[in-house]
Structure formats: C-alpha cells, structure tokens
Amino acid sequence: MGALSIRNVRKSYAGNEILKGINLEVEQGEFLILVGPSGCGKSTLLAMIAGLDDITSGEVHIAGRKVNDLSPKDRDIAMVFQSYALYPSMTVRKNISFGLEIRKVPQAEREEAVARVAKILQIEHLLDRRPSQLSGGQRQRVAMGRAIARNPALFLFDEPLSNLDAKLRVEMRTEIKLLHQRLGTTIVYVTHDQIEAMTLGDKIAVMKTGEVQQFGTPQEIYRDPANLFVAGFMGSPAMNFIPARVVELGSGLGLAMENHGEQFVFPAIRGEALRLGQDVIVGIRPEQITEVVDSHGAAEYAVQQSLRIDLAEPTGPDTLLLAIINGAKVTCRVCPDFAVRSGEKMRLLFDLSKVVYFDPATEQRIR
Template sequence: MATLSIQNVRKSYGSLQVLHGVDVELEDGGFLVLLGPSGCGKSTLLNMIAGLDDTSGGDIRIGGRSVVELAPKDRNIAMVFQSYALYPTMSVERNIGFGLEMRGVDEPSRRRAIRDAADLLQISHLLDRRPASLSGGQRQRVAMGRAIVRNPDLFLFDEPLSNLDAKLRAEMRTEIKRMHDRLGTSVVYVTHDQIEAMTLGTKVAVMKGGYIQQLADPRTIYEKPANMFVASFIGSPSMNFVPGRLDQEGGIVKFEALGVSITIPTAGPVFTAVGPAILGIRPEELKIAGQDPAMLSGVIDVVEPTGPDSMVTIIIGEHTVVARVPPRFDGRRGDAIGLTIDPASINLFNPETEQRII
C-alpha cells in the first residue's frame, strides 16, 4: 500500500495544454476516482501516473518517492485496462501468473499467488479454461487477477467496465469494491460513469478541460457541488437550475424566483452575496405538497415511471424542473401540481462565475 501525491502536474502537446497544474493527494489505502467527460484529461493523468506518458511539469510521488523519472516497470503499479489484453493461447491460470513468470518468481510462489487471487475473484473453477470460452465479466476478473498477483503499491483502472452490459457492470463494481476492501491497496480509477464514481470512490476528482473542478468525498460532491458543472454532471436526472435573486433584510436572506420567496439558512451572521443568483435543487428534494402549503405551483408535462420511482417534468412559469416522486404517483399531463422545498437542501450559484455561493 502507498500514498499518492500529484503536485502541480501539467501536460502539453506542443501549444495544446491538456492538464493545467493538477494537485491531488490520496491517502494510503484510498480509492481515487478521476471522473469527467471525454477529453477532460483523466486518462492522460492516469497514463502519467503509470509512466506511459511523460509529464510536462510537476511531480508524482508514490509512497513518498518521486516516480517521474522511473520506467513503468520500476513504479510497482498494476493496471487494468478497458480491453482485457489476455493471451488467447494461454489458460486463465497462466494469464494470471505470466507476469510473475517473466519476473522469475518460483513456481510454488506463483501458484500460491494465483490461487489466492482466483479465490478472491471467485474464478478458481476457470483456471484451466482459455479466454475465448469466458464471458466478458469473467475475462475482466482474469485481468484483475493478473494485477492482484503483482502485489503492487497502487492499482490503476482505466475504464475497466465500459465493455460490459449494465448487469455485469453492477456485478463488477461489487467485485472491485470487495477486492479493495480486502486488499486495502490504493486505487486510481478512471471513468465517465458517475454511478461507478459514487459507489466506488473514497475520493472523487471531477475534471473538465484539464482542471479539477472539485476533489472531495462522494457525499460532498453530490450534496455540495463546487460549481454548476459539477452539480449538473453528478446526478441523474441532473440538478434543476432556476434563476432568481438573493436579497437580505434584517439579517434574513431570501431567494426570490418563480413568484415565491424562500428563506435561506446561512452559515454565519454576515452574508454579502446579494443580487442575481441561480438556485440548484436535486429532483428528489422537490416534494409533492400534499397537505403542506405549496411553495411552487406548476403543471405536469411528462411522467416517466422508472420502477422504484417516477420522474415528473413540471412547467412552472417559463421554467421546467424535474421532480423524483414515489413510484405510484398517478398524476397526468396537464394536471396542476404543488411542490415544497426544504431550504436546507438548496444550493445557490453565482450566475457569472457559476461557482457555489451556498
């Protein structure tokens, strides 16, 4: 196990700057997810940690040791790729242990390591088979086993579940989480899938355009996004945004929009961010008014049952919001609907900078 420290790392290809001074600290045994859309720089950063690409500046330290000048083989890392990269003519057992064989590890030690990895990944019954006879999920387990037997300081995963269907992705997320809990080895995991990020990571770095937009634990990323990009990228459906205005009178801060005024709880006695603002509210925080007085009134546009709940698109004046409601909701298009909001669940953003105010 080892800590990972990424210090002011930059990457340029000629005049094109891909990473702009990235700083990340990962604790020993932590699980860091690099999350973002295609082209944000997450795979480039992973490749530089692995030594597959050079840095243009900054330092990368694994276990307190700078590795920027070290070859990949000297960094004591193990990678799992999107493509399984298995040898088709070798058995599962030999695929898992081939790296150890090339390093000169004796046969009894290899067999012991292979057996332990296969038991952990529940593929002991597959050791005599070849990759062509395996399912996608089984092949990915073999690729993980090949990484585990190396006993690395750091695991690197580059979108390992992208080739799997939804059911297998869910199963493999569980396998990866179980592996991490049992081994305790530090992990860096690249994905564009927010579900993978939220379920696996102890720390999530949300990236855009070569910058880290926010680095925090998954709960903080979801509940207190640093800016509107993070707020919209995390969550499905994404956060609702409603433009309005913040005003303060007698120490009370109110947000006014859609014909209503909502009192905003503030963290301290001094609050100066008055003026235009954008309210952000998660769909599950919009509640059907029921017996409570409605704070917002609108008209149902679309109802989308999803099984465990329903997504309701509601038109309120000139704006549209989405509410996550109980699965037995029986409203129809054109019905009037009233909603309540818990002020404590509100996020507010600056409309110019898109940065979080509250």
C-alpha cells in the same frame, strides 16, 4: 506521505496544455476516482502515473518514492485496462502468472499467487480456459486477477467496465467494491460514469479541461459542489438549476419564481451571501422536491407549492415529474402513488435545507 502524491503535474502536446497543474494526495488503502467527460485529461493523468506518458512538469510520488524517471515496470503498479489485454493463446492460469514469471518469481510462489487470486475472484473453475471461452465479466475478473497477483503498491483502473452491458456493469461494480474492502489496496480508477464514481470512491477528483474542479468525498461533492459543472455532472438525475432574482420577503430575502403564469416567492434559505436584486442560479436536487406527506409538514426549511406538471416519467420505484420554473426544466422525484398526469397540478414539497446558489457569470458557488 500517502500512497500516491501528485504535485503540480502538467502535460503539454505541441504547445497545448492538456493538464494544468494537478495536485492530489491519496492515502494508503484509499479508492480514488478520476471522473469527468471525454477529453478532460483523466486517462492522460493515469498514463502519467503509470509511466506510459511523460510528465511535462511536476512530480509523481508512489509510496514515498519519486517515479518521474522510472519505467512502468519499476513503479510497483498494476494496471487494468478496459480492453482486458489478455493473451488469447494462454489459459487463465497462464495469463495470471505470466507477469510473475517474467519477473523470475519461483514457480511455487506463482502457483500460490494464482490459487489466491482465483479464490478471491471466484474463478477457480476457469483456470484452464482461454479468453475466447470466457464472458466479458469473466475476462475482466481475469484481468483483475493478473493485477492482484502482482501485489503492487498501487492499482490503476482505466475505465474497466465500459465494455460491459448495463446489468453486468452493476454486478462488476459491486465485485470491485468488495475486492477493495477485502484487500485494502490503494486504487486509482478512471471513469466518465458518475454513478461508478459515487458508488466506488472514497475520494473523487472531478475533472474538466485538464483541471480538477473539486476533490473530496462523494458526499462532499454531491452535497457541496464547488461550481455549476460539478453540481450538474454529479448526480442522476442531475441537479436542477433555476435562474432567479433575489427579492424582499418580509424582513429577509426571497427568490422570485414563476410557473405557467403563477408567481410566488421562496425564502432564500442559507442565503447569507446573497444581496437584494442579485441574479442567481438556485441549485436543488430532484429528491428535494417530493410529494407532500404528513411527516414533512413541520420539517424545517420545507416549503409547499402547487405546480403544473408538464411530463411524468415512471421509473419503477419513483416517478420523475417535470415542471417549468422561471423557464427552467425542473425534475421532481415523487412516490408513484402520489404522481399526477401531465397537464395536471400537484402540490409539492421543496426541502430548501440543502439548496445551493451559483453566480450566473462565473458559475462558481456563492458562499
């Protein structure tokens, strides 16, 4: 059994089922991300792991021990909130050591713990300041230091970076990743930000309306999404969804396409489960639609097609081009040196090796 086991956990409020049978297994030292839109149940699940909310049915095990009926203080967890939850009248040193003091940890051990976490988080120079004298990033470090000092079996992070500005979020994301690598701790981290999910997690549970839509590594979820929701939620810019009909193409199958009156057919690569005449949604990532360069010329499953560009959006390292295929807005990611202006045509290379197909009715993958 791993560090955290969630078995068929359900939660209902006034007859409304908020969590609908969650099953997750987290191994020792893994970084699990719970990600999804607001209201999907991720924070409710975290609160139930922490013991801050009751479980309607199912079981939660931490380090091999069933904790359903244990109070938060007896679950061997530490939690970091988005609001920091620091004591304003206490110094940083006192904030970090206060939880240990409550647990009657000897003073020498408390001082040693404070020194250890202050060095890990590089906040030694802040120990005698109060929270009001700290920046948002420094406060978040102190909140993490208070959790680390406990040396718990499980760390729980509830959207800890949501109150920070964009630049500081990126910096703190790196700090949390490095902290996990140094400590080798088990972390459950709630966020609605798919960039945080992709960069931080060893495993990701994508949630929607109280259910886990997919559970796997970041690359598994990005490259092999289970349904339209996961495919559209994970990735920035999001995956392109092109409605198409399966047609004949030589001795095989193709996908009928149209761009501003020009019709063409793409081969249905990896389309063994498709059938002639079927309506499908073709999923292709923006980075799989690029400029044509010589090195791509012989690439397997590479198809070239000229499209009229409706919008160009320079981002610095890339330029995002918007084209309309079968009535759907399609984002292409190209090198700025090759980008054309809005209204012009550009020959683009489609890498169909990672294309995925969805059923328009069920929104599930066609496999």
